[in-house]
Amino acid sequence: MDEDIPDRPRAFLQQANESLHAPAGAVMLAASAVDSMLKLKGYTNGNLYSRIEKAAADHIITSDMATWAHEVRLDANDQRHADEAAALPTEEDAKRVIDFAAALAEIMFVLPSLVQRGLHPKG
Secondary structure, eight states, X not given: OXXXXXXXXXXXXXXXXXXXXXXXXXXXXXXXXXXXXXXXXXXXXXXXXXXXXXXXXTTXXXXXXXXXXXXXXXXXXXXXXXXXXXXXXXXXXHHHHHHHHHHHHIIIIIHHHHHHHHHSOOO
């Protein structure tokens, strides 16, 4: 896992990857990673829905990324609230959610760090 991803979301992502054998848990961990990343970018007010909406409105994430983030949020809500109408996620479902959270981490933290190192190389 890339060291440019801050500790908390990196831990959630790592645990999600390690929990693929328990897809419901992996989905919830991936959603926690998304929430943690948004909070680290200053989106702390309200619930995850409003944080996603605000990040999209501020162009921190694209509208398509917001749509996918909402899908992740809803998938996690289904598991967290034990929604009997929702199907249990498969490992493939969990992998898709983790892939999104990892891509979001790349965009929000890894790429900006890479750019800064390119613009300001050491010695």
